Amino acid sequence: MERDLTATADCDVRFVQPYQATKAYTCPGCNREIPVGTHHVVAVPRDAPDLRRHWHRGCWERRATRAPRSPRR
Numbered sequence: 773m774e775r776d777l778t779a780t781a782d783c784d785v786r787f788v789q790p791y792q793a794t795k796a797y798t799c800p801g802c803n804r805e806i807p808v809g810t811h812h813v814v815a816v817p818r819d820a821p822d823l824r825r826h827w828h829r830g831c832w833e834r835r836a837t838r839a840p841r842s843p844r845r
């Protein structure tokens with residue numbers, strides 16, 4: 773399962789402003805919905821831009837502290 777490549781891969785991060793969030797997404801950090809109009813984060817794996825994921829800001833920040841820059845494999 774590609775549950776969350778973005779949780780471990782090296783990613784580019786973009787912030788999505790509330791007015792830009794016109795669709796609901798599921799956050800891979802908590803598996804809950806990110807409602808329309810919510811400020812959140814898009815993580816784009818450098819090696820696989822198609823597998824980008826939308827994260828709650830808080831979940832992303834927790835992810836960033838828990839798994840800092842995964843060691844290459």
Ligand SMILES: [Zn+2]
Nearest residue numbers: 799802828831
């Ligand atoms: Zn979340």
